[in-house]
Amino acid sequence: MDYNKNYIEELFDSEVYRRLGDVEKDRVTRIYLYKLSEMERKHSEIWKEIAISRGIKLGKLKWYHKWKLNFYVIFRKIFGLELTTKLLENGEESDIKKYYELSKSEELSEEERQKMRELSVDEAVHEEIISTVKSKDVSDFVYGISDGLVEVLAATSGLSGAFNIPFLVGISGLIIGASGTLSMAIGAYLSTKSEKEINEHKRRKIEIQKLVDRKEVAKKLSMILTELGIKENIASDISPQLVDVAEDIIAPKVEESPKKSAGVTALSYISGAVIPIIPYLLGIGGLVGVISSYIISGIAIFIVGYLIGLLSSVNPAKKGVEMLSLGILAAIGTHILGLLASYYLHI
Structure with missing residues (x-):
């Protein structure tokens, strides 16, 4: 058992969160x-x-630990706290398991094994605290970049197969990216606005129902609480006490601004859309242009996939590889279509 390693890991985590x-x-x-x-x-x-x-001498945090600390602070400033904590806690489940296994280790005394059991519980609590850190804007931004990146990569790949003029491919990609940005932004605006209006209508309806028949509102609350897993008799007992805040339980207020949602969507989509067209705008054409676009887009897709993996609590590297594979396959498919169009239509 590496006592020094375990000590340094916990000390480092403490410093990161501080x-x-x-x-x-x-x-x-x-x-x-x-x-x-x-x-x-x-x-x-x-x-x-x-x-x-046990008479074991412990080390201190070294220069590379301090470098990692600075990395996490910078990462947080760029990508937000939710992604940073997801990155930090990527191995937290194994820590829970690790301490559970250590609680049965013969290397430790009974008192020390009890402490390991307590640490395992602490790590589970730790995970619950971290799960409360949410940032919808960051999530939307990452998914928006993914959409713009993959769609415009596929489109420009197809165009490069049909046309051998890099600047034309680049401008066409920009137009596709701009139209996609407008479409996505309008969709996000209307979706958020509609959700907000429906929600406000529900809240007004509940407020009127409270004035007309509080018992009926209490029944609705009881049904909702039962669906959430609360025992029926307990739900029936506490629901009358919650009638005054019924609208906050049945239809929680939507705080998100439609304009902000549209802005985040537009900025994220166009950020992703610009990446695949960079080589073409620089005048790089032919096979070199296509390969250059694939390389920079592939790196970007993997990074975005990794971040999506963190957000969705799945294996980040696996998610990155999966998105990279699908994105490149889509691009190759449309490139072949472009080549066929160029050959048969004599473009």
Whole structure:
């Protein structure tokens, strides 16, 4: 068992959350981050205590740990807190399992095994705290980049097969990207606006129902609570007490702005759309232009796929490879169609 490694890992995690807390503007989130930092610090103290009892000398955080700390702070500023915590907690499930396994280790005393059981519970609590950190804007931005990137890569790949003029391919790609941006932005605006209007209508209806028949509203609340897994008798008992806030339970207020949603969607889509056309706008044509576009787009698709993997709590590397494969296959398919169009239509 590597006592020093376990100690350093917990010490590093404590410092990361402290640094993230230092730059966090939201007061509640900052408190969460400081709590996590303190939790990890206590874990490191437990490992320190165990190591000292065995006469093992412990190390300190080294230069590369400090480099990683700075990396996470910069990553947080670019991609937001949700993605940063997802990246940090990518191996947290294995930590829960690790401490559970250590709680049965013969290398440790009964008292130390009990501490490992407590650490396993702490890591599970840790995971629950992290799951409260959400940022819809960051998620929407990442998915928007993915849409623009893959769609315009496929389109420009097909155009490059049909036309051998790189600037024409680049301008065509820009036009496709611009039209896609407008379409996506309008769709996001209308979708958010519609959701907000429907939600407000529901809230007004509930407010009127509260004035007319509070018992009927209590029944609806009881049904909702039962569907959430609360026992029927308990739901029936507490629902009358929740009637005054019924609209917040049945139809929670939508805070998202339609204009903001449209702006985030537009910016993210065009950011992804620009990447595949860069080589063509630089005048790189032919096979070199196609390969250059595939390479820079492939790198971008993998990164976006990795981030989507983090957001959706699946294997990030696997998700990155999956998106890369599908994106390149789509591009190759449309490129072949472009070549066929050029050959048969004599473009």
